[in-house]
Amino acid sequence: MKREKLICFREFKENKLSDERIMDLVNIIRNKEKNIRQYYSKNFNEIGSRDFIEMILLDAVFIIEFLKESHGVGGGPKNLEPWMMSDIEEDLKLLENQLPFFIIQEIDEEVNRARQELPSIPVLRLATSHLGKYWLSDEVQNDPKVQRSRHFTDLLRNLMLKGVIVRSFTFDNIKLKYSAVMLRKAGVRFRVAKEKCLPNIRFEKGVLEIPRLEVDYSFERFVRNIMALEQCYKPFEAYICNYIKFLDNLINSAEDVDLLVGKGIILHWLGDDAALSNMINKLNENIGDTSTCYDDMCKKDE
Numbered sequence: 001m002k003r004e005k006l007i008c009f010r011e012f013k014e015n016k017l018s019d020e021r022i023m024d025l026v027n028i029i030r031n032k033e034k035n036i037r038q039y040y041s042k043n044f045n046e047i048g049s050r051d052f053i054e055m056i057l058l059d060a061v062f063i064i065e066f067l068k069e070s071h072g073v074g075g076g077p078k079n080l081e082p083w084m085m086s087d088i089e090e091d092l093k094l095l096e097n098q099l100p101f102f103i104i105q106e107i108d109e110e111v112n113r114a115r116q117e118l119p120s121i122p123v124l125r126l127a128t129s130h131l132g133k134y135w136l137s138d139e140v141q142n143d144p145k146v147q148r149s150r151h152f153t154d155l156l157r158n159l160m161l162k163g164v165i166v167r168s169f170t171f172d173n174i175k176l177k178y179s180a181v182m183l184r185k186a187g188v189r190f191r192v193a194k195e196k197c198l199p200n201i202r203f204e205k206g207v208l209e210i211p212r213l214e215v216d217y218s219f220e221r222f223v224r225n226i227m228a229l230e231q232c233y234k235p236f237e238a239y240i241c242n243y244i245k246f247l248d249n250l251i252n253s254a255e256d257v258d259l260l261v262g263k264g265i266i267l268h269w270l271g272d273d274a275a276l277s278n279m280i281n282k283l284n285e286n287i288g289d290t291s292t293c294y295d296d297m298c299k300k301d302e
Contacts (some may be wrong), residue, residue, distance in 0.1 A: 028105065060107045063104055090218065146162070148160045153225050180260055181255050190260065193210060215279075238293075
């Protein structure tokens, strides 16, 4: 991908940007280098300042141009094949690839000034529209938590948690004791919730109401990165980790998946229900000891 980034940067530079303007971008990164390095693992400490600044500049330019190209805004990178666009989109979601938004935004704003262009669509709005799928309303994009997103993985999590029910987190070792099939046999009814925020699960008057979960082949990788973010930086607000744990307790077999599919709670494209059951169980294996937010609901199950 280094070759594609260099080609993209060359095209970017040729579009009304002098060497002096490029040095302005370099200086912006140099002045924020210490802060930017805090977003990366210790392995990056071995990279010298010059190489680090070059890496950040190439990555920032590439991301800006990629987002603009994917939205048909201005001239983005023309050297990318369709399959590469898909791979790049997936790579942007990886926790280890998280270039901070603040430096991307500063570079984009400086470029607009250098080209004497009217303000373009803000990078955060482009990223929100590109990665958010159905979370596209102005209300969502102007949400303070979305606006404060530190990087792409953080943005994805904030989009997923838009409208989340604020719950108390405890370290009580309380979990759902019975699977979906067993709960149905005990008289529990299942209903798909109208809202879209996945962790907003409710259990009232014998009815377990769960928002619809749509699962494709990219879901596992997507959720793993958000779970990793929560376990590293948000252990007391680990909504997605808790959601996956709840699903893992609810789903023990293909029969449990079949029940939830029949109720419209799960829609998936994995081929068979056993594949989804195995995927949820594997996801839970990667969750360490985290605080829980469904303890009150699980107590009603006892």
